Amino acid sequence: MASPTDKSAPRLRRKTDSVTMQDVARLAGCATSTVSLFLRKPDLVKGKTGAKITAAIERLGYVPNMMAGGLAAAAATRVVSLIVPSLRNAFFAATADALQAALAQAGVQLLLGHNEYDPAREEALVRASLAWSPAALVLTGLEHSRGTRQMALSRGTPVIEMWELGANPLDMLVGFDHRAVGAAAARHLRAAGCKNVAFIGARLQEDRRAAQRGSGVIAALQQEGASARQAIAPQPASVALGEALLGELLERDPKIDGVVCSNDWIALGVLFECQKRGIAVPERLKIIGFGDLPFAAATYPALSTIRPPGERIGQEVARLALAALNGETVAQKTVDVGFELVRRGTS
Amino acid sequence: MASPTDKSAPRLRRKTDSVTMQDVARLAGCATSTVSLFLRKPDLVKGKTGAKITAAIERLGYVPNMMAGGLAAAAATRVVSLIVPSLRNAFFAATADALQAALAQAGVQLLLGHNEYDPAREEALVRASLAWSPAALVLTGLEHSRGTRQMALSRGTPVIEMWELGANPLDMLVGFDHRAVGAAAARHLRAAGCKNVAFIGARLQEDRRAAQRGSGVIAALQQEGASARQAIAPQPASVALGEALLGELLERDPKIDGVVCSNDWIALGVLFECQKRGIAVPERLKIIGFGDLPFAAATYPALSTIRPPGERIGQEVARLALAALNGETVAQKTVDVGFELVRRGTS
DNA sequence: CCGCAAAATCGTAGCGCTACGATTCCGGGA
DNA sequence: TCCCGGAATCGTAGCGCTACGATTTTGCGG
Numbered sequence: 214m215a216s217p218t219d220k221s222a223p224r225l226r227r228k229t230d231s232v233t234m235q236d237v238a239r240l241a242g243c244a245t246s247t248v249s250l251f252l253r254k255p256d257l258v259k260g261k262t263g264a265k266i267t268a269a270i271e272r273l274g275y276v277p278n279m280m281a282g283g284l285a286a287a288a289a290t291r292v293v294s295l296i297v298p299s300l301r302n303a304f305f306a307a308t309a310d311a312l313q314a315a316l317a318q319a320g321v322q323l324l325l326g327h328n329e330y331d332p333a334r335e336e337a338l339v340r341a342s343l344a345w346s347p348a349a350l351v352l353t354g355l356e357h358s359r360g361t362r363q364m365a366l367s368r369g370t371p372v373i374e375m376w377e378l379g380a381n382p383l384d385m386l387v388g389f390d391h392r393a394v395g396a397a398a399a400r401h402l403r404a405a406g407c408k409n410v411a412f413i414g415a416r417l418q419e420d421r422r423a424a425q426r427g428s429g430v431i432a433a434l435q436q437e438g439a440s441a442r443q444a445i446a447p448q449p450a451s452v453a454l455g456e457a458l459l460g461e462l463l464e465r466d467p468k469i470d471g472v473v474c475s476n477d478w479i480a481l482g483v484l485f486e487c488q489k490r491g492i493a494v495p496e497r498l499k500i501i502g503f504g505d506l507p508f509a510a511a512t513y514p515a516l517s518t519i520r521p522p523g524e525r526i527g528q529e530v531a532r533l534a535l536a537a538l539n540g541e542t543v544a545q546k547t548v549d550v551g552f553e554l555v556r557r558g559t560s
Numbered sequence: 561m562a563s564p565t566d567k568s569a570p571r572l573r574r575k576t577d578s579v580t581m582q583d584v585a586r587l588a589g590c591a592t593s594t595v596s597l598f599l600r601k602p603d604l605v606k607g608k609t610g611a612k613i614t615a616a617i618e619r620l621g622y623v624p625n626m627m628a629g630g631l632a633a634a635a636a637t638r639v640v641s642l643i644v645p646s647l648r649n650a651f652f653a654a655t656a657d658a659l660q661a662a663l664a665q666a667g668v669q670l671l672l673g674h675n676e677y678d679p680a681r682e683e684a685l686v687r688a689s690l691a692w693s694p695a696a697l698v699l700t701g702l703e704h705s706r707g708t709r710q711m712a713l714s715r716g717t718p719v720i721e722m723w724e725l726g727a728n729p730l731d732m733l734v735g736f737d738h739r740a741v742g743a744a745a746a747r748h749l750r751a752a753g754c755k756n757v758a759f760i761g762a763r764l765q766e767d768r769r770a771a772q773r774g775s776g777v778i779a780a781l782q783q784e785g786a787s788a789r790q791a792i793a794p795q796p797a798s799v800a801l802g803e804a805l806l807g808e809l810l811e812r813d814p815k816i817d818g819v820v821c822s823n824d825w826i827a828l829g830v831l832f833e834c835q836k837r838g839i840a841v842p843e844r845l846k847i848i849g850f851g852d853l854p855f856a857a858a859t860y861p862a863l864s865t866i867r868p869p870g871e872r873i874g875q876e877v878a879r880l881a882l883a884a885l886n887g888e889t890v891a892q893k894t895v896d897v898g899f900e901l902v903r904r905g906t907s
Numbered sequence: 908c909c910g911c912a913a914a915a916t917c918g919t920a921g922c923g924c925t926a927c928g929a930t931t932c933c934g935g936g937a
Numbered sequence: 938t939c940c941c942g943g944a945a946t947c948g949t950a951g952c953g954c955t956a957c958g959a960t961t962t963t964g965c966g967g
Binding site: 274276277278279280281283284290292299300301303306307309310313314317320322323324325326327329334337338340341342343344346363364368452453478481482485488489507508510511512513 | 621623625626637646650654660661669672676681685689691711799832857860
Binding site: 909912913915917918919920921922924925926928934937 | 940947957
């Protein structure tokens, strides 16, 4: 049988007008494969040819098409996908910022999504991300839906979880121990002389890391044989919530003289509430927050807090992602970036 | 001449093990093109076939390959590229957050980059972004390098600039008038009784929008025949900088009784400095900031400020981007999202 | 000068999907 | 029962690039 469709009328496909590698090759007087080679491994192409190619690229304003490249190479997709709970959260913004900066240097793009602490939405984002077969998938925390875990694992995509440390990571992990943060804060206040330390937290159901800090506080206090109070609320952390929760706490127990806050926003609210009530800080009440947000050093008195290395996390994640992209295997799959207690005026 | 390479040893290409549309088609007992059609326009496929395809997709855990799709379609790339100055800046974080949320609903991914207010880096990011032939390119502000303008324009990619209003946009524009913001703030303080209003600004060379707000303040004051003072510094806005600049200002002119700040961080510093110096706010000195950042409503007294609709910008940008993706042309290429003066305790 | 291995370069088969013309199916007059 | 037109499907040619074996140049010792 003759070829089924041999009518020589070539199909009319909206031939894109964009400059392709073929155009570059033609102008440079070489094969497309040489251009491709030059773009990926310049050393393997002779200087003169390389110069002609460079000139052609320059003259034509050629921009390689990543779609085509990604399709053909399948392995070396130069994208990394990042999923965080929220960008409005300064912690994740800092990490995303540092990650993007580090990736950009290596010519890798960042695909970004946020899930508002909703596992279902995370799953949807993971599914969508994987459609781009990223070189690495970066997730926040260790808690994911079954579907997420399965998708992330079944494909060969390297997965990096971050901002938390714990058992059973999917693959690579960059973070620090939030229980240790809580414990350190509690012990710090005790060492500073507090007899009645309390923990104030927000949104603990959804923000697992804040919950871990809280349980670290409680555990440390109990270990020292001290009483452990807490005031928690389901809504997102905010200054106003800090104000309200301190009020509630003092109502229940006026002897409170030390407060560990689940983050600096809460701590700022506590500090403001103290100002309003005329409670002397740190003499009468000591405060420690978490985050070392931009205002922490400037409040009056300056806020003691614990500084999480948000940027460092971004950098470490970038390092691991880039290693994965280059096919290298890292020896240390878990990176503990630690944290730092910053003692200032409120403690 | 016989075909040049007819040795029947088929080239060994790392055939990816992933599930392809072909697998789905085979399992569903139809052609790949039908699967593709179903995925894009379900109504054109009969219910029974659709059900079989859905089942097959489900059973195989099929995830479409966007690279391939993007290559084949060229038009309907489901990515939007966003470039902001910095993610650590809450304004842009809010916009990115809202934009991503709106795009995700339409199954569109966000490619993100930040350039730290550096036009050269912006150009590099634009070049890298275009390699993904995004459905739209979103840039911050109206000031771009020549290369950026050229690249953005020469390709057919729709461009959306944001967070600013002004002449000669590249294409679409979503923002508000920063000079008007400055003028509104200045007039507000004047109306509240201030005789000597000053502007405190940071990083005005790089942050064009802050500079516009400043010139709006000055212009409004001069228009009213009032004196116009200002204190500016090249470093990024921070609480500490606000404290320092208020000190400097009072040194030069103790009669200052109203301060317009280039943003809320500066304003917070001014407020703290007043507390330290025992200056009564708002009786002796009135303050107004910009941004309505999370702490603004909670300071004591609560900070008067101007609220920029950061999320609204993200939503409008998403609307325009989605329209562009669907090939629709929007009548109104420029969207003024306005702003809102929030009067609180400091004015 | 020749021969040969190493260095450069080339040619082409896909990567997985979509567009689009071609083909088949189906239901309702005539 | 046959015919016909619209509704469903199908088949296949690329999209632009990279991998990789094949081919051509080059450099140099003999």
